[in-house]
Amino acid sequence: MKTDWLPGHAVQMLENGEDYFPRVFEAVSQARREVLIETFILFDDKVGRELREVLIAAAQRGVVVHLTVDGFGSPDLTGEFADGMVAAGVHLHLFDNARRFMGVRFNVLRRMHRKLVTVDGKLAFCGGINYSADHVADFGPESKQDYAMEIRGPLVADIRNFLVAEMRRYGARGISTLRAQRGTPQVMPGRYGHARAMFVTRDNRRGSTDIEREYRRAILGAKSEVVIANAYFFPGYRLVSALRRAAKRGVNVILVLQGQPDVPMAMYCARLLYGTLISAGVTVYEYCERPLHGKVAVIDGQWSTVGSSNLDPLSLSLNLEANVMVHDRAFAADLRGRLQRLIDNHCRSLTKEDVARPSRWRTLLGVASYHAMRRFPALCRLIPSRKPRIETLCAPMSVGADGGSS
Known part of the structure; x- marks a missing residue:
């Protein structure tokens, strides 16, 4: 899926967690209506806990918050970590959270690897940065070099509507209040910026x-x-x-x-x-x-x-x-x-x-x-697979105990 090239955007480059996390957390802290997030990895570490805190605070002041994490990439969320968000009103969705068989996870293929954020339908983030401490330099020599971007302009509505459609497509619960948002028709040049962008x-x-x-x-x-x-x-x-x-x-x-x-x-x-x-x-x-x-x-x-x-x-x-x-x-x-x-x-x-x-x-x-x-993907398609589903956590429950990688 791709959108048309749309004019009228302000775009900002963000490098590593040092740039990215403060901007995302600030945007969530200032949200008035809605926060939608998709991520491959969310770990229960200092970065994940800070995200958790700002999402809980947003939900408690009446902001609608939907957080979708991949069931393979984010299996180390403790019951307390997840339950605190759910209790505060955060809609926590697990993408294809297959159960283990004899302690082994077999849901390694066809992962939800996206990293997207929209806030109030006016601001979006896209990139490769997960919510984990290994994206900041003080993690040590294994900290990752990575990039993301901040977007303002008409494309934000397309990204936001895409996130809603994906939750609906995979059976997420609690999304009945999320309606399609109309884009900004005939955006006046310079209202946000002059960049053309495509999702x-x-x-x-x-x-x-x-x-x-x-x-x-x-x-x-x-x-x-x-x-x-x-x-x-x-x-x-x-x-x-x-x-x-x-x-x-x-x-x-x-x-x-x-x-x-x-x-x-x-x-x-x-x-x-x-x-x-x-x-x-x-x-x-x-x-x-x-x-x-x-x-x-x-x-x-x-x-x-x-x-x-x-x-x-x-x-x-x-x-x-x-x-x-x-x-x-x-x-x-x-x-x-x-x-x-x-x-x-x-x-x-x-x-x-x-x-x-x-x-x-x-x-x-x-x-x-x-x-x-080169033939690995074609061979994988021969493996019988069920349609992935989103599991929405609506009551206290535990998620797995080991980590993933991207």
Whole structure:
């Protein structure tokens, strides 16, 4: 699913939890009518507890609050943590909260991986940042490098209505009072800002390739530069081909990928593509200060995207994702400058020598791994699955006890 390009937005870049959490918590604290949140991960730690406090305070002053978390990504919520929100009037929804079988969770596929917020239908946030302490620097060397954005303008109504429709689609309770919000027709230029923006999602029924298609369209139309920073990079042939073709026609193509991974297999898979990319003229950097968790791109100094979608088989073929695309030179320049600081200070450049021809055994292993990963989504679709459901917590109850990763 995707919206049309809409004009008249004010957009602001937010980097890491230090930027993101204060803005979200402040917006919730000032909400007068409604707060809607989707997140893959909500942990019972200092960040999760602060979110819990501002949501409880909002609900207690009469704000309608709906919080949807993924049942796989957020299984460590204690009964007390969840029950306190429910008792205060927060509508807490668990997406596909499958029960364990002999202590093992099998609901690892088709996750709700989006990170979205709307407040009073006037302000929205979109990005890759979860509500967990590993998104702030004082967590230590494993804290994540990540990005999100704040949006004001007509697109907010589309994001808000999408969240309501998704709750209704998956059977959430307590949403009868949520009505579709009309967008702002013929927004006067400059009322909020001058950026054009588009909201793009993917799921497993409709719009399953929309995010990837928008990436390819922008890359194929690039004239001078493509810069992509992505945590889990293992796209399909068409996107890799688009990057190679852009580099061969003289576009400066730069990839910023993980060099200190939180999921080592993800970095190994990405490295299988380095040879073919570098040989075509693509510049590949690995970010080595801490785990890279961002999912952003800037093209030709005017097109940008920020969202939850990695460029790997899970995000492009299985998970439920959301990105916002922006046409705005000021926003693009801000994001491009942030990425350049990462490149200058914390990245190492990969050369042809770094990806020299491997041994025969490693070549065979790489080929096998590549084709296994490429066919992984198709194989997963053969596994019988029920339609995911949202479970709404309406009475004190406990949620699981172990963690997830994104």
